[in-house]
Amino acid sequence: MTTSTDRRAPALRFVLAGLMGCLCVSARAEDALKAPLTLGGAIRFNYVHKSWQDTYRSGFFGLDTARLDVNYDDGRLIGSAQYRYNNFPKGQGGYWQHFLHHGWAGVRFSDQSELHIGLDRNPFGLLPLASNNFYESIAFYAGLEDKYDLGLSYASRPGPVQWHLAFFPRDGGAYGGGSNTAEASNRYSYNIVPDDAEQGYGTGQSDRERNTLVGRIAWHAGSDGRHELGVSGLSGEIRNDRGAGTRRRALALHYRGQFGRFRVMLEALRYRYRTAHGADQTYAGLDPNSFVMLGGFGYPFPVASAGDIRIANISYDLPGRLGPFHDFRLYNDYSDLRKRSGPFRDSVQNVSGLSFSAGKWTFYTDLMFGKHHPYLSPDAGGLAATSSAHEGFTRRINLQAGYYF
Known part of the structure; x- marks a missing residue:
């Protein structure tokens, strides 16, 4: 049955x-x-308008960046690399370049601390960035934000107190670019680099960064670590072909806080580059040791050899969606560089903007005001400007659309 x-x-x-x-x-x-191995990338387009550029009164539009990302994480072994191709239309100089943004391999220990070796981010100041906008802060152009060098770095386990220690024997190196770029400056990070006779200032300075030691400690407080207070220190050699080994140092204090939908970033840093330039390694009659040559994105420019940088950013995350658009953030990022060497005039950068997303697209709308700045004014001296002819503020409009995959 x-x-x-x-x-x-x-x-x-x-x-x-x-x-x-x-x-x-x-x-x-x-x-x-x-899967431990993932591939990704991005392609970005920019519209730019410069108030001081008479030849492109309506601005210009073009491809900004194409990049490929490779990441690996199996829980213990980790790694990340990114390669970029940049193209700039005629209004931006009419040049192209390519470079390794970063490339490192490492291990994650049982306490979640990590050791990296390779081309990795300098753990200095506010991390990962001291800015909300696409062009970052003045600290970026002074080589003290979003900077990558070649060496070893260690990050302690996450917690109320976290510390970083890194040693970089060399900088990130130079890569390739068009014939109208300076060879040593074809890189992402702004490093101290040899000057270029054709695309630079012809000073004959041949400095390079070597053996840089960086330490950082940060305290987290409040629910979910909404407040962070930290201190960072940096010390390294400056070498040139004259046999003189001199040093550079920097110290930074930072705070990051979240108050509901408001976010605040504050940073104060001081740097000093001690050089040993000959009397002939200068331009415009300046003291040759009152400035150093920094290079990135194809071109070098002079930066005062000593200065104070202040950063004050505030942002607000707007709730809700508008059709396919979401993650709206309003921000105002302010930074300035007060120079403590030479007859240089202070540099200022202020960026007001809005960022938002739609699926895999990310958008930035930035209105920038500034003076004595290599990306914001016609000063020939960039961050070591002496001219009084451009004492007023100039503006730059940047509209960007980026597809990230």
Whole structure:
């Protein structure tokens, strides 16, 4: 005699088999999503208008960046690399370049601390960035924000107190670019670099950064670590072909806080570059040791060899969506550089803007005001400007659309 339970058994086994199959498929899908090796990238386009540029009164539009990202994380072994190609239309100089943005491999220990080796971020000041806008802060152009060098770095385990220690024997190196770029400046990070006779200032300075030691400690407080207070220090050599080994030093204090939808970033830093330039390694009659040559994105420019940088940013995250658009953030980022060497005039940068997203697209709308700044004014001297002819503020409008995959 067959019972009702016996009659239900095949059906029950079928249902259980189906559920197990679904679970296996789900597990395989989850494993695929957690694959340790991932590939990605981005392509970005910019519209730019400069108030001081008479030849492009309507601004200009073009490709900004194409990049490829490779990341690896199996829980213990980790790594990340990114290669970029930059193209700038005629209004931006009409040149192209390519470079390794970063490339490192490492290990994550059982306490979640990490050791990296390779081309990695300098753990100095506010991390990962001291800004909300696309063009970052003056600290970026002075080589003290979003900077990558070649060496070893260690990050302690996450917690209320976290510290970083890094040693970089060399800078990030130079890569390739068009014939109208300075070879040593074809890089992402702004480093002290040899000057260029054709695309630079012809000073003959041949400095390079070597053996840089960086330490950082940050205290986190409040729910979810909403407040962070930190201190960073940097010390390294400056070498040139004259056999003189001199040093550079920097110290920074920073604060990051979140108050509901408001976010605040504050940083104060002081740097000093001690050089040993010859009397002939100068331009415009300046003291040759009152400035150093920094290079990045294809071109070098002079920067005062000593100065104070102040950063004050505030942002507000707008709630809700507007059609496909979401993650709206309003911000105002202010930074300035007060120079403590030479007859140089102070540099100022202020960026008011809005960023938002739509699927894999990210957008920036930035209105920038500034003076004595290599990206914000016609000063020939960049961050070591002496001219009084451009004492007024100039502006730059930047509209960017980037597709990230």
